[in-house]
Amino acid sequence: MNNLLQNNLKTVIIFSILYIVAIITILIFIWMPEKKAPEIVKYSNIDQDIIDKMTLKKYMDELIESYQLKNSSLLYNKMEESFWEYTSETPEDLNRQIELLDTNNPTVGNVKKYFSGNTVIYSAQVSFGNQNKQINLIEDYPGSYVYSTGTFYKYNYKSKNNPIEGMGFFVKSIYQDMNYMTVDIDIYNNNDSSSIVKMENISDVQLILEDERSISMNNVNVAKGNQVIKSGAKSNKELVFNIPVEVQGQIKRIQFNRVSIDGAEKSLEFKLEL
Amino acid sequence: MGKAIIWFKNLDRNKQIIIVLIIVMAILWGLTNIMKSWRNNPAYWDYNTENIDQKALQGSQIEYNRNTYWTLQLIVDRYINSYLYEVAKENYSGDKVSYKEYYKELDAGYKKKISKSKYEEKAQDLMSNIVLQEEQYEEHYTVLPTTIEKINRYGQDMYLCTIKVDDQDGIEFVKGRGYIGVKLDQKRNIFRIFYLGGQYE
Numbered sequence: 390m391n392n393l394l395q396n397n398l399k400t401v402i403i404f405s406i407l408y409i410v411a412i413i414t415i416l417i418f419i420w421m422p423e424k425k426a427p428e429i430v431k432y433s434n435i436d437q438d439i440i441d442k443m444t445l446k447k448y449m450d451e452l453i454e455s456y457q458l459k460n461s462s463l464l465y466n467k468m469e470e471s472f473w474e475y476t477s478e479t480p481e482d483l484n485r486q487i488e489l490l491d492t493n494n495p496t497v498g499n500v501k502k503y504f505s506g507n508t509v510i511y512s513a514q515v516s517f518g519n520q521n522k523q524i525n526l527i528e529d530y531p532g533s534y535v536y537s538t539g540t541f542y543k544y545n546y547k548s549k550n551n552p553i554e555g556m557g558f559f560v561k562s563i564y565q566d567m568n569y570m571t572v573d574i575d576i577y578n579n580n581d582s583s584s585i586v587k588m589e590n591i592s593d594v595q596l597i598l599e600d601e602r603s604i605s606m607n608n609v610n611v612a613k614g615n616q617v618i619k620s621g622a623k624s625n626k627e628l629v630f631n632i633p634v635e636v637q638g639q640i641k642r643i644q645f646n647r648v649s650i651d652g653a654e655k656s657l658e659f660k661l662e663l
Numbered sequence: 664m665g666k667a668i669i670w671f672k673n674l675d676r677n678k679q680i681i682i683v684l685i686i687v688m689a690i691l692w693g694l695t696n697i698m699k700s701w702r703n704n705p706a707y708w709d710y711n712t713e714n715i716d717q718k719a720l721q722g723s724q725i726e727y728n729r730n731t732y733w734t735l736q737l738i739v740d741r742y743i744n745s746y747l748y749e750v751a752k753e754n755y756s757g758d759k760v761s762y763k764e765y766y767k768e769l770d771a772g773y774k775k776k777i778s779k780s781k782y783e784e785k786a787q788d789l790m791s792n793i794v795l796q797e798e799q800y801e802e803h804y805t806v807l808p809t810t811i812e813k814i815n816r817y818g819q820d821m822y823l824c825t826i827k828v829d830d831q832d833g834i835e836f837v838k839g840r841g842y843i844g845v846k847l848d849q850k851r852n853i854f855r856i857f858y859l860g861g862q863y864e
Contacts, residue, residue: 440730532810
């Protein structure tokens with residue numbers, strides 16, 4: 390009996406020692422300071438100011454070089470895709486301007502920065518001799534940009550939304566300027582009877598932002614009031630909203646607050662994200 | 664539950680052991696499946712990746728953060744310069760760090776998969792499209808300007824950078840793309856390379 394107890398006691402002691410050693414090893418392993426990293430794999434955090442400076446320098450250097458080389462094809466390639474669709478300028482105008490510009494010592498003046506969703510827009514005054522040019526650098530993805538001139542920012546095409554209550558909404562284009570936005574929209578009536586899309590008041594159509602704030606139309610003159618749409622017909626509307634570019638990226642939906650379908654007035658909304 | 668415990672207690676010892684073993688096996692099987700799904704999680708970087716194709720990019724997320732972008736761009740530039748230093752030592756005035764020194768600081772998972780000679784071979788393949796030896800003066804090298812075209816993020820801290828040599832006068836000078844995988848430890852401000860590769864024409 391004594392022998393048995395003595396044997397068990399030995400086992401208990403051995404296991405206890407092993408257990409304590411294991412615990413200590415684990416604790417040392419957990420709390421051991423991490424090996425100091427060598428200099429070659431260390432990096433510094435970058436300030437936003439420096440990022441902006443690097444970004445602008447990279448883009449502006451390239452763009453100004455293209456102006457200096459009077460290389461219009463390079464400038465075309467870098468231009469925002471839809472620029473020519475909305476501007477009164479023609480490619481020939483651009484060629485003429487480039488030829489006439491004093492490109493010896495251009496200087497980049499006041500730069501404003503805007504955010505629109507994932508897009509960053511740098512809008513800069515560039516002086517070519519005594520001529521100033523407003524240049525917008527549109528960065529949809531870091532490291533890559535397109536540009537536009539003047540107050541023009543971007544012109545997007547959007548797709549069709551599924552019909553709601555028999556009404557189909559097809560945003561043909563969105564013109565984005567620095568301070569306002571124009572939505573060109575076709576509205577289809579797939580119902581059996583005529584429908585009325587009312588636009589008598591500025592709040593009849595609203596943009597809804599991600600924080601649920603709403604932006605009404607800037608006036609109803611462009612939208613030209615109420616629109617009766619016969620069954621199977623469509624109507625085109627141009628809706629203008631005073632909305633600065635940095636807020637445009639926050640748009641989530643567009644809401645038609647007074648749509649009369651079969652005599653009943655309804656509010657219809659659909660997704661609209663830039 | 665109580666009945667099950669009583670039933671278990673009443674079993675003879677051998678049966679109890681068998682039941683415990685079956686339960687342990689079931690737990691292990693469950694854990695294996697969890698690990699497997701974690702491995703197959705698209706957000707997970709597969710260290711066996713040889714080429715960057717759709718499968719390799721599956722499930723990764725495009726990184727838009729400008730801060731991360733520029734941090735990675737500066738790291739990539741440093742790495743390119745470390746290659747330049749190795750090939751043009753006497754004529755190089757920047758940081759005197761060779762790309763070869765990065766081998767011992769590779770991401771642990773990548774280091775297990777790649778020998779030093781294979782690493783150097785991959786780095787040379789990638790860099791020979793960016794750092795060019797001049798034909799007339801062989802000791803002179805030109806570094807082509809590069810841009811990170813896209814960043815794919817895996818999990819929280821692994822970034823696969825797609826590198827494009829900038830167009831020269833609007834013409835694509837080097838056709839194809841290089842890839843550098845960089846893992847950022849943002850707490851300690853250190854980085855580790857977890858992939859090197861390129862697909863050039």
